[in-house]
Amino acid sequence: xxxxxxxxxKSKNILTLNAFIKFMKLISVIxxxxxxxxxxxxxxxxxxxxxxxxxxxxxxxxxxxxxxIFFEQLFDKDAKFSxxxxxxxxxxxxxxxxxxxxxxxxxxxxxxxxxxxxxTNTSVIAALVASKMNIKLAHVESGLRDFSDIRPEEKNxxxxxxxxxxxxxxxxxxxKNLDEESKLYPVSKHFFTGDVMRDLFLKMKDxxxxxxIDLPDKxxxxxxxxxxxxxxxxxxxxxxxxxxxxxxxxxxIFPIHPRTKKMLDSNDLNLNCLEIPPQGxxxxxxxxxxxxxxxxxSGGVQKESFFHSKKCLLIYEGNTGWTELExxxxxxxxxxxxxxxxxxxxxxxxxxxxxxKDVDYIxxxxxxxxxxxxxxxxxxx
Ligand code: UDP
Numbered sequence: 001x002x003x004x005x006x007x008x009x010k011s012k013n014i015l016t017l018n019a020f021i022k023f024m025k026l027i028s029v030i031x032x033x034x035x036x037x038x039x040x041x042x043x044x045x046x047x048x049x050x051x052x053x054x055x056x057x058x059x060x061x062x063x064x065x066x067x068x069i070f071f072e073q074l075f076d077k078d079a080k081f082s083x084x085x086x087x088x089x090x091x092x093x094x095x096x097x098x099x100x101x102x103x104x105x106x107x108x109x110x111x112x113x114x115x116x117x118x119x120t121n122t123s124v125i126a127a128l129v130a131s132k133m134n135i136k137l138a139h140v141e142s143g144l145r146d147f148s149d150i151r152p153e154e155k156n157x158x159x160x161x162x163x164x165x166x167x168x169x170x171x172x173x174x175x176k177n178l179d180e181e182s183k184l185y186p187v188s189k190h191f192f193t194g195d196v197m198r199d200l201f202l203k204m205k206d207x208x209x210x211x212x213i214d215l216p217d218k219x220x221x222x223x224x225x226x227x228x229x230x231x232x233x234x235x236x237x238x239x240x241x242x243x244x245x246x247x248x249x250x251x252x253i254f255p256i257h258p259r260t261k262k263m264l265d266s267n268d269l270n271l272n273c274l275e276i277p278p279q280g281x282x283x284x285x286x287x288x289x290x291x292x293x294x295x296x297x298s299g300g301v302q303k304e305s306f307f308h309s310k311k312c313l314l315i316y317e318g319n320t321g322w323t324e325l326e327x328x329x330x331x332x333x334x335x336x337x338x339x340x341x342x343x344x345x346x347x348x349x350x351x352x353x354x355x356x357k358d359v360d361y362i363x364x365x366x367x368x369x370x371x372x373x374x375x376x377x378x379x380x381x
Pocket of ligand 1: 299
């Protein structure tokens with residue numbers, strides 16, 4: 001090979017390398033089970049698109065039961081993680097320690113974009129640090145609103161969206177909400193991507209598998225963890241009483257969240273359910289698929305019921321922000337009041353299977369991660 005040909009090959013390689021290096025350096029900040037689940041599917045997409053991505057876990061809901069299995073089931077082996085390892089007792093303590101710890105990591109790692117997910121304290125913390133350090137912020141699950149002014153989740157969504165540079169909307173109504181807000185003040189770039197949880201569901205649905213436990217042929221499934229339901233003694237008593245009565249008819253399987261277990265024990269409340277540990281994603285989806293009825297207070301499970309073409313009973317005050325589901329009556333909703341739960345459950349009995357033909361229109365075709373990843377690939381450093 002001539003000397004000049006060798007130089008040309010070298011410079012071509014350098015150009016290719018430069019093009020690669022130009023991609024944005026991305027850091028996702030997560031702290032709860034649903035955020036771990038959402039980050040997993042994006043992380044896989046980033047890795048196949050060769051984007052430089054790292055995940056930082058604040059430990060907001062740290063519990064091995066809620067996290068270990070997801071690393072095994074959902075993440076690529078080469079996914080990069082680190083934990084903040086902050087020791088905290090109260091919310092403000094958590095905020096102050098995470099703010100400082102995250103700033104140190106961002107100074108060291110120099111991300112071009114910080115990605116946050118949903119409406120948790122972890123997302124607000126990531127948004128505040130990124131914004132103070134002039135790092136671009138991207139919000140996955142942007143634009144959801146329940147139009148309450150009291151709910152902590154609503155406050156968090158508004159703060160994060162106001163600070164975000166790139167707002168990825170999971171539903172058409174989320175886009176509409178931000179369009180409306182942009183009439184009042186500038187809202188950064190926002191567009192429909194679809195829901196990353198829909199992506200995960202479609203990607204994994206052939207792998208859903210039975211948990212390794214004895215189960216009755218017919219069962220209902222319940223999940224319960226919202227602060228307003230489990231930390232309020234009266235609400236928790238109402239819910240337990242109604243679940244116990246419903247269980248007389250169909251056995252109830254309860255993958256119990258550690259927070260709920262603690263509150264049931266400390267209030268001396270007995271549940272007449274088959275309590276099982278929190279399940280991995282694949283096992284939990286299998287249970288949703290096979291359950292006769294789904295009862296939940298989870299925003300995520302409410303959506304997944306819809307993915308399974310099932311109506312669920314949502315124990316919730318107000319709405320979850322997934323307003324398309326509410327508008328179309330795709331769930332029965334009840335406040336944590338005994339009579340109202342029983343009544344909503346009766347409504348559910350006659351209406352379990354629903355037609356979810358609108359699912360692609362509402363949550364996308366399963367390519368939300370691809371859209372988001374392509375967007376990052378077009379950004380120049
Ligand atoms: N989930 C799970 N195992 C369980 C219970 C829930 O994998 O035992 C998943 C569920 O499929 C959904 C997510 O956890 O994707 C929902 O999380 P959670 O209910 O904790 O939070 P929310 O969605 O209300 O924010």
